[in-house]
Amino acid sequence: GDSVTQMEGPVTLSEEAFLTINCTYTATGYPSLFWYVQYPGEGLQLLLKATKADDKGSNKGFEATYRKETTSFHLEKGSVQVSDSAVYFCALGTNAGKSTFGDGTTLTVKP
Amino acid sequence: SAVISQKPSRDICQRGTSLTIQCQVDSQVTMMFWYRQQPGQSLTLIATANQGSEATYESGFVIDKFPISRPNLTFSTLTVSNMSPEDSSIYLCSVDMGQGWETQYFGPGTRLLVL
Numbered sequence: 001g002d003s004v005t006q007m008e009g010p011v012t013l014s015e016e017a018f019l020t021i022n023c024t025y026t027a028t029g030y031p032s033l034f035w036y037v038q039y040p041g042e043g044l045q046l047l048l049k050a051t052k053a054d055d056k057g058s059n060k061g062f063e064a065t066y067r068k069e070t071t072s073f074h075l076e077k078g079s080v081q082v083s084d085s086a087v088y089f090c091a092l093g094t095n096a097g098k099s100t101f102g103d104g105t106t107l108t109v110k111p
Numbered sequence: 112s113a114v115i116s117q118k119p120s121r122d123i124c125q126r127g128t129s130l131t132i133q134c135q136v137d138s139q140v141t142m143m144f145w146y147r148q149q150p151g152q153s154l155t156l157i158a159t160a161n162q163g164s165e166a167t168y169e170s171g172f173v174i175d176k177f178p179i180s181r182p183n184l185t186f187s188t189l190t191v192s193n194m195s196p197e198d199s200s201i202y203l204c205s206v207d208m209g210q211g212w213e214t215q216y217f218g219p220g221t222r223l224l225v226l
Contacts, residue, residue: 004153036217043115044154044203044217089154098144099215101154 002027006090006102013080013109021075021105023090031092033066033073034099038087080109113138113206115218123224124194131190132221134204139184141207148201148220160187194225
């Protein structure tokens with residue numbers, strides 16, 4: 001079945017540091033890939049997505065590229081801020097609404 | 112966009128009891144979903160709830176344990192029945208606006224602790 005493996009956390013960085021959160025997947029067919037973010041006390045929000053190989057999703061300074069050859073969708077940001085502290089989830093979907101999620105990675109950014 | 116509210120936001124319950132979680136959306140949606148997020152684990156889809164038909168449950172989830180109602184296009188409930196401490200989780204409602212992946216929205220979640 002479909003699965004998503006995320007880099008284990010928690011991750012603690014200083015402000016302006018470079019962020020990478022690794023995500024790899026296994027799936028049948030051609031899934032869409034997503035990164036969601038959950039800020040403290042809030043609901044899950046879609047951060048970015050990519051629907052086919054070599055697509056790059058980007059939003060709020062975050063980027064992730066759909067790499068079919070390595071079945072990866074790593075999340076990156078060049079310079080993190082304290083406000084980026086949250087839990088990040090990698091997910092894949094092959095049918096509307098039926099997403100498979102990774103375990104989540106907690107990011108804490110210190111000033 | 113869609114704004115989703117859930118009630119209650121959190122609860123502490125005794126084992127053997129049941130809790131009904133409500134999900135309200137500010138616009139009409141065809142597909143609604145219920146997910147569970149157990150402590151330290153990822154989100155797992157419980158079931159898909161479409162208005163006018165019975166909910167479709169994922170493997171490992173059954174209607175007797177998690178009955179779902181979908182009386183109209185803006186509302187759904189999930190009941191966690193005969194609770195045990197293993198049911199302690201965050202339960203999330205999600206909707207699909209039917210316009211593509213970028214239009215999937217999640218509620219704030221209901222944090223349940225079973226003693």
